[in-house]
Amino acid sequence: MWPVASLSFxxxxxxxxxxxxxxxxxxxxxxxxxxIVVVLCVAFLTYLERKVIGYMQNRIGPNRVGPRGWxxxxxxxxxxxxxxxxIPSSANRFLFVIAPLLSIVPALATWAVIPxxxxxxxxxxxxxxxxxxxxxxxxVYGVILAGWASNSKYALLGAMRSAAQIVAYEIAMGFALVGxxxxxxxxxxxxxxxxxxxxxxxxxxxxxxxLFIVYFVSGVAETNRAPFDxxxxxxxxxxxxxxxxxxxxxxxxxxxxxxxxxxxxxxxAVMFWGGWDSPFAGPLLGFLDGTILEVLRLPGIHWLALKIxxxxxxxxxxxxxxxxxxxxxxMRLGWKVFIPVTIVWIVIEGAMxxxxxxxxxx
Amino acid sequence: MFTTFLFYALSTVLLAAAIGVITARNPVYAALFxxxxxxxxxxxxxxxxxxxxxxxxxxxxVGAVMVLFLFVVMMLDINVTTMREGFLRYAPxxxxxxxxxxxxxxxxxxxxxxxLPVGAQLVPRDGAYSSTEELGKVLYTQYLYPFxxxxxxxxxxxxxxxxxxxxxxxxxxxxxxAEQVKVxxxxxxxxxxxxxxxx
Numbered sequence: 001m002w003p004v005a006s007l008s009f010x011x012x013x014x015x016x017x018x019x020x021x022x023x024x025x026x027x028x029x030x031x032x033x034x035x036i037v038v039v040l041c042v043a044f045l046t047y048l049e050r051k052v053i054g055y056m057q058n059r060i061g062p063n064r065v066g067p068r069g070w071x072x073x074x075x076x077x078x079x080x081x082x083x084x085x086x087i088p089s090s091a092n093r094f095l096f097v098i099a100p101l102l103s104i105v106p107a108l109a110t111w112a113v114i115p116x117x118x119x120x121x122x123x124x125x126x127x128x129x130x131x132x133x134x135x136x137x138x139x140v141y142g143v144i145l146a147g148w149a150s151n152s153k154y155a156l157l158g159a160m161r162s163a164a165q166i167v168a169y170e171i172a173m174g175f176a177l178v179g180x181x182x183x184x185x186x187x188x189x190x191x192x193x194x195x196x197x198x199x200x201x202x203x204x205x206x207x208x209x210x211l212f213i214v215y216f217v218s219g220v221a222e223t224n225r226a227p228f229d230x231x232x233x234x235x236x237x238x239x240x241x242x243x244x245x246x247x248x249x250x251x252x253x254x255x256x257x258x259x260x261x262x263x264x265x266x267x268x269a270v271m272f273w274g275g276w277d278s279p280f281a282g283p284l285l286g287f288l289d290g291t292i293l294e295v296l297r298l299p300g301i302h303w304l305a306l307k308i309x310x311x312x313x314x315x316x317x318x319x320x321x322x323x324x325x326x327x328x329x330x331m332r333l334g335w336k337v338f339i340p341v342t343i344v345w346i347v348i349e350g351a352m353x354x355x356x357x358x359x360x361x362x
Numbered sequence: 363m364f365t366t367f368l369f370y371a372l373s374t375v376l377l378a379a380a381i382g383v384i385t386a387r388n389p390v391y392a393a394l395f396x397x398x399x400x401x402x403x404x405x406x407x408x409x410x411x412x413x414x415x416x417x418x419x420x421x422x423x424v425g426a427v428m429v430l431f432l433f434v435v436m437m438l439d440i441n442v443t444t445m446r447e448g449f450l451r452y453a454p455x456x457x458x459x460x461x462x463x464x465x466x467x468x469x470x471x472x473x474x475x476x477x478l479p480v481g482a483q484l485v486p487r488d489g490a491y492s493s494t495e496e497l498g499k500v501l502y503t504q505y506l507y508p509f510x511x512x513x514x515x516x517x518x519x520x521x522x523x524x525x526x527x528x529x530x531x532x533x534x535x536x537x538x539x540a541e542q543v544k545v546x547x548x549x550x551x552x553x554x555x556x557x558x559x560x561x
Contacts, residue, residue, distance in 0.1 A: 095394075126492055130417040137425025141397075144429065148390060148436050156436070163433050167426065187494060332539060 030122050034111055042258040043073035049316050056320040080254075083247035088150060091244065095149035100245070100252035103142025106135040107259040114266050115190040117276050117301040128189040129181060132267060133174055136222065139260065140166045143224075143231065143241045146253070150244035158240025161327060162224060162231035168334035169218040175342035176215040179208050180271045182349050193275035197299070199282025203274040207352065210345045212272040214338045216311070219264035221334065223257060225315055227322035228330055235324075265311035269304055276304045369409060376402040389435045393428060400424050411487065414494040 014022070047062065047069065054061025062069040087096055113128040115121045125131060140163055147159020183204050184192040196203045205212045221228040232240040242253045269275060280296045325333070379402060382395035400423045407416035501509050 125413070127413045127417050127494060130414065130421065130494075134417045134421040134425055137421060137429075140425075140429055141432075144432055144436070145394075148432075160433065160437075163429055167429055170426065328537065329539070 027122070031112075034116075034122065035108055038108065038111060038259055038262060039255065041262055042255055043077065045258050045262065045312060046076065046254075047073045048312075049319070052313065052316045053320045056317075077251065080247055080251040085247040085249050086244075088152065088244050090151045092149040092151065095145045096244075097249070099142050099146035099149060100249045100256070101142075102145060103139055103256040104252050104259065106138040107256045107263060110135045110263055111266075113189055114263075114270060115193050115275055116304065118299050119190065121190055124188070124190055126186075126188050129177055129187045129192070132189070133177060136173075136260075136263075137166075137170055139222075139256070142253070142256065146245065147241040150241075152244050154237040154239075154243050155241050157237050158231045158243070162241060165224075165228065165231065165330055165334070166222055168331060169221040169338070172214050172334060172338035172342055173218040173222065175339065175346065176208075176211040176218070177271070179211040179342065179346055179349055180204060182346070182353065183208060189270055189275075193270055193277060196274045197277050197281065199277070199284065200274075200279040201282060201284075203272065203277070205272040208272060208345070208349070210341050212268070214342055215272065216264075216268050216314075218334075218338060219268065220315065220318060221330065223260040223264055223315075225257075225261065226319035227325050229324060230327050230330060261312060261315050262308060265308045265315070266304070268311050269307035273307050274303075275307075276300055278303050365409060369406070372402050372406050372409070376406065389438065390432065393432050393435050396431075397424055397428050400428070412493055414497055 017025075050072070051061040051069075062072040065071040065075045087093060110132055112123040113121055113125060113131050115124075121128070143162045143166075144159045147155040147157075147162070150156075180192065181187060184195040186192055186195065224231045230236075230240075232242075237243075242250055245253060276299045278297050278299050281299065376399055379395045379399035383392050383399065386392040386395055400419060404416040404419040404424075407413075407419065
């Protein structure tokens with residue numbers, strides 16, 4: 001522990017600071033650390049996406065910048081940063097500039113309530129689930145305003161498609177979370193994870209399997225990812241809502257899309273797959289206690305990271321596998337399939353809770 | 363101290379946004395001002411420690427209702443000058459409606475609040491208190507019937523809206539998805555056996 005010990009001379013000035021200042025410094029430090037990690041994850045997710053899809057299509061993917069192409073995302077970032085930001089002459093300047101910010105802010109702010117490891121979230125609030133729902137529903141404004149402010153027909157078409165799609169899938173997502181709320185008995189995400197503790201088979205994916213499927217697929221639709229990416233729809237409307245954006249403004253949209261993917265993966269992991277809980281924590285593997293393998297049964301942030309990585313891989317896998325949905329099929333899936341499924345499962349869940357089956361057996 | 367400052371700052375934003383809603387020439391700006399007003403009032407509710415109401419306001423009004431509003435407003439081709447034509451003719455009606463609302467608000471604030479501590483300090487609650495839970499308890503016990511009635515009204519509105527917009531025009535080319543899914547290879551492709559030919 002020598003690095004910590006050598007810092008001990010800082011202890012006195014640190015304690016001399018007023019309590020409010022110390023609190024704010026710690027909070028800002030936590031926020032900065034989490035944001036930097038999320039942004040770095042986004043950078044390497046773009047690299048991973050190109051690599052994974054490359055190998056699925058029997059190609060190699062980027063391999064020129066740095067060893068095995070590891071520095072490719074940084075090269076991309078530098079390229080986007082030095083490019084000129086073109087604002088169309090008849091665009092609404094203020095809304096055009098503010099739209100990318102409106103899409104990145106909710107994507108990063110939602111991370112505040114995600115429980116990262118036992119007993120810790122940056123903001124451990126009681127209405128965490130509602131906060132998540134409220135903030136994820138704000139992301140659509142960036143898309144709509146970008147489409148409208150660009151004053152371009154393709155951008156407006158993309159924005160309209162995206163708005164209709166997000167409104168449709170948000171309802172299904174909200175209902176799926178009602179199911180989670182019923183099973184966990186709390187709106188606090190940390191308590192939801194605690195309610196699932198006890199290994200793979202006590203997580204909510206098992207009793208809430210249809211809701212898990214609905215939530216994850218709706219999440220793919222909400223983030224405008226393939227096969228639901230009609231808001232971009234290269235083959236029909238060029239690039240959809242961000243067709244007029246270039247340089248840094250485009251980079252921010254890009255960042256928001258990938259940050260939203262990571263967020264949806266994290267939320268799925270937290271609400272249906274036990275968050276930071278270990279899959280081997282159940283009583284079934286109790287004989288491991290006392291051996292070296294006991295570490296496998298301990299909860300921690302590594303399990304959350306692993307689950308997020310698995311769901312992110314699914315996002316990429318979907319993109320490499322499925323052709324783009326037709327627009328009317330997307331609407332049909334959202335309104336006529338997912339919403340009825342969630343309502344039916346909420347009723348079944350109510351019956352299960354009344355009869356004390358599944359997680360309600362106490 | 364800090365709370366008072368926040369209250370006045372947010373109230374200023376709220377009032378400015380509300381004035382912006384009715385004075386903005388561009389309907390999209392009006393809708394955006396309304397969103398700002400909703401967000402500012404949500405934060406005001408947060409100051410009152412009513413976190414459930416605040417977040418639900420953002421979730422329902424900002425996240426869903428206003429998205430649809432913007433959606434519609436962007437599609438409309440509104441000519442502001444033709445809309446202002448009848449201003450003087452409708453002004454008296456508007457003034458009467460505004461007067462009634464002001465009277466109602468005054469009545470609620472000055473007469474109905476009899477005995478309620480107006481302008482008193484907020485009673486601080488401990489961490490175990492959850493306004494979500496308290497609200498749920500009250501809604502599902504004391505105000506069950508009004509709550510259910512409001513739900514019925516909303517359901518009625520949904521059914522009415524669907525009924526009004528569901529017109530069956532003849533000759534409409536609509537895809538029947540069940541029919542599409544049911545198609546077998548044999549329905550579309552005919553395999554023929556024939557000898558290979560050469561010129």
